[in-house]
Amino acid sequence: MRITATTRSPGAALAVLAGAQFTVMLATSIVNVALPQIRDGVGLSDSGTTWVVNAYGLAFGALLLVGGRAADLLGRRRVLLAGLAVFGAASLAAGLATSSPVLIAARALQGMGAAALAPAALALVMDLFPPGPGRGRALGVWGAVSGAGGAAGVLLGGALTEAMGWQWIFFAVAIGTLPVLVGTVAGVPPATVTGSGRFDLPGTTTVTLALTALVWGLTTARRSGWTDTTVLGAFAVTSVLLTAFVLVERRHPNPLLPPRLFRAGRVTVGNALMALLGSVWIALFFFLPLYQQQVLGSSPLVTGLGQLPLAAANMLGSTLAPRISRRIGATATVTAALLTEAAGLLWLSRIGAHGSYAADLLGPGILIGLGLSIAFVQLTTLSVEGVARQDAGLAGGLVNTSRQVGGAIGLAVLATLAGTATARAAVHQPQPEALTAGYRIAFGVCAAVLLSTAALAPLLTRRTATGPSGASPSPAPQPAADRRH
CATH class of the missing domain: 1.20.1250.20 (MFS general substrate transporter like domains)
Incomplete structure (x- = not known):
């Protein structure tokens, strides 16, 4: 541009x-x-x-x-x-x-x-x-x-x-x-x-309708269950529309998602890992305020104030992320960040119905803020690295879509798991204990997702041989730690 x-x-x-x-x-x-x-x-x-x-x-x-x-x-x-x-x-x-x-x-x-x-x-x-x-x-x-x-x-x-x-x-x-x-x-x-x-009108129409059906089905599944006929119908429509989108893109001279975009740098892997990070991100900020208000009894204002240490850690991690990456390399940075966030979520999975903010939320929040911010900055960088300038807006839209769709899928699945655990616990436990059982399950599964994502981080070292125009890409300078892979 x-x-x-x-x-x-x-x-x-x-x-x-x-x-x-x-x-x-x-x-x-x-x-x-x-x-x-x-x-x-x-x-x-x-x-x-x-x-x-x-x-x-x-x-x-x-x-x-x-x-x-x-x-x-x-x-x-x-x-x-x-x-x-x-x-x-x-x-x-x-x-x-x-x-x-x-x-x-x-x-x-x-x-x-x-x-x-x-x-x-x-x-x-x-x-x-x-x-x-x-x-x-x-x-x-x-x-x-x-x-x-x-x-x-x-x-x-x-x-x-x-x-x-x-x-x-x-x-x-x-x-x-x-x-x-x-x-x-x-x-x-x-x-x-x-x-x-x-402008690729057929491709735009089919993928927009497909994403609409997918997100609608996922949000409905949280309320009606995964076997509800309308939910299954939404997923079926999503499959049909995505298939149509692929067929349309193969024939369109100027496709909405040109193949060159996925040959650039590490766009594909960066977006895949961003989707996994998003599946945890959105769920975390859904369940955490609920635990503070429904179990600990915090007011909306106190709940908001409780987010400040996490926000401060997030801002610190975002500032440090480029410096850390230059020192130890992109792969090591993403892996360490994901493991740090996973540690915070494992800590959260031990919350109790009679806990306190200082004992149960403050420490995990700081770890999560640091890990989440560093991973987000680094994965955003990787998802747009090597992209041709004429595709920069599309690359930005794609990485945001990956995070948003990953978040919708993660929240739908985790809400179902948490709801099931709460319903089972409510048979023989009071409401605060039952709710806490569901939140513990959600945070524990989030930690497991991040640990799995960290295991996939070495894929970030794989580069394609051709850039967006078919020539050798000219990626951003990398630290010696990354060039050795």
């Missing part, structure tokens, strides 16, 4: 782009602790309440690839601005909603805006910072704000709900979007359209 205007300050532009990522992560987590109040405020049923979360996640996960490709073809700054505008307007509409259909529709529109702005912002970061230490530091900032946004969502969600009402969690996101929008206009340089050829 060729920048058409002189970059006034890459650091200032990075701050704006990181702010865009912060707002996406904030909107993802800010509703979690306010769901009971939202349910009462707009008259939702228990099953309907889940769609306040699912509508956002469904639109976000299904449209990320489309958003990434649109950024490549139409211009990344242009798509970022459009995504921010839609995102902010939808956030305002959600806060003003007085009925459940309007609220859920606004959340879906919010997810659509996020699906446009997230890959466009990441692609712009890659353009501003070429491969090397500078890009590593920039992606470290990206990881830090991602973790901070998730933790800030829990904290702000609790504080605003208690002090001003649930509507203000959406107003806060809308207000936060405005300076990012202004900063993008003022501080992010315009760029030319980089992609060539026509």
